[in-house]
Amino acid sequence: MKRRQFITNAGLSATGLAAVTAAPAIAQDVREWRLLHAYPKGYPIYGTAPEKFAEFVTKASDGRLNIQVFGAGEVVPAFETMDAVRGGTAQMGFGTSYFWKGKVPALQFIPGLPFGMTVQEQNAWFISGGLELAQKAYDELNVKFFVAGNSGPQMGGWFNKEIASAADLSGIKMRMPGLGGEVLSAMGTTIVNLPGGELLPSMQSGAIDACEWIGPYLDMAFGFHKVAEYYYYPGWQEPSGINDLFVNMDEWNALPADLQEIVAAGAELANSYVLNELTAKNPEALRALVEDNGVNLKRFSDDTLIELGNTAGVLLNDLASSDPLSREILDSILSFRENTLNYTDISTRAVLEARALDYKYAGLVKN
Template sequence: MDRRSLIATSGLVGVAGLLAACGKKEEAAAPAAAPAAAPAAPAVQTGETIRWRMTSSFPKALDTIHGAADVFAKKVNEMSGGKFSVTVHAPGELVPALGVVDAVQQGTVEAGHTCPYYYFGKDDTFAMGTAIPFGLNSRQLTAWYYDGNGLKLFREFYDQYNIVNFPGGNTGAQMGGWFRKEINTLADMKGLKMRVGGFAGKVMSRMGAVPQNIPGGEIYQALEKGTIDATEWIGPYDDEKLGFQKVAKNYYYPGWWEGGAQVDFYINKAAFNALSTENKAIVETAASHAHTMMQAMYDARNPAALKRLVAGGAKLLPFPKAVMDEAYKQSMALYDELSASNPNWKKIYTDYAAFRKDQNLWFRFTEARFDSYMQSAKL
């Protein structure tokens, strides 16, 4: 599907969602406004019948990231024998794409599917729920949540927002984006106008780049006209749909700001607590299934998309080491500053950083060495 047909088939709702798709990061420095519309009809839970509404930050056209919510809803229905149904709503149907936290917190909807880092304007701590520069990769983040202290710590954090959270998918490591000109030295980052918003923009700014916050439906035109010098999104499968390779051939890697971007299911606390023990287990199991399926879809579909992009002229390039080193330096400095000023950040990041240190030690001898060999072997 090309860029124009994607936008045409997505309609206004789809474009609104595109602004917030993971790796796209429409700026969330200001909290999303509370939904202006009256709340939808309340959930029905009479006898053995339960009906929930889930609002998504992602348009249906992005079938991998939006698809995780559909997987969740289908599994809940199957496990309950049709007695527990969840309807998934695209951005704008019930609330705006970036209004998920407010809607779930206030009980406008029972559930939401979104990237936590969209809401770092409320508290920078939200960013760790999705991805921070030079953070945990997807497997490490899942390990921290399920067998480390991640879920426990974030449950405590989200309690102040009346939310119960569950991991709801991961994109895996993302690409570094599309650049009109090559990046050969750190000096090439100075003044670079790049469409990268959200929390990653803080680090980019410290490196001399100029983060730009451009709606998803306008990125292609801005890149084509030279209004911006570069843009990032997610990876090959989604990037191909938006057609960036037609106007910027230099495709950089890795997306050091998103080594494994997680999406979450947010459940209204009162709605979750009203469930029976059996239905709580259904929600938990459906969420973990959707979490697994989303990354499986990206991992399965990205390779073929990358081949097509390269065949079409995309030039794959690694970020220079000097750029990576400076980005790492500035990221760590930012985290120190946040730890000194934000108690919520400090509490969670202290545990996160300790877990990351041990994970990198372990992966150094196992995953990294195995992967390095396999990627150089002639199979």
């Protein structure tokens, strides 16, 4: 059975679900796998997505593939998850591709680019050749790659001072991973890469002056509003950002075809779960942050965003030019982005602008 490519954020189809759950149990050896993820145990959405995945696989396989999930620090620290899977400590891992960029530079381009693609565009890129390109990068680590979540548009970060211009980014210490962090570093920011569980105490102690995590719901869960006054948008650094699910390649190749199909379907389920949960919960969390907790919500100025964008353009080209696979992946993303820009403008963007006009809608009072 040929593995289906992941479905976009519409979620797992009913026919696909039936196909992987209808097969009768077969008397075979039961496989017991471990999945390590790079987020704190019990952390909402990013921590529960691997649990949802594992539950689905166990049920859909009729118990032939049982997966036990461990959070960051339970077996290895967050950033050692990939090494643990490659080395056989666990069969599977879950995180974000740029966590592993020190091992394969091209991986930092896979989660999304600064000023890059929307969720829909990024999902479309994956099914239009992006999956194969991503797998070329993960092949260097001897793991099988799956998309298993998308944050949607992120926020720009938490700061202890106002960012009135790009010059205010120079000299501060900030946690921002991936290519966004590279852009800020080029603009004079000192980047400190830390796993999620260390961010709040680092802000409290003054070890860092600012941090970027994901968005309102997950940021509020960490309590950043208790230690920072200013919350900036838009999340220029990640217009959308994926979670990766990866499987030790030897273990993957040893799976029967039907279990491979079930794992692939579980990744599709996790992909839609993350995006849908964040889309549903971010609005109320943002309201609570601003209205109940007094967070000062600020937009980066156009001049600041333009300078960030100009810096990003130069930096992305420089980074890709030093590595052939990075160049191949970046060129593919930029080409796809350019091809979709016009249609996104006259479809998604135009609808959002129309929706914001001053009209009455089913009794709704607009702010």
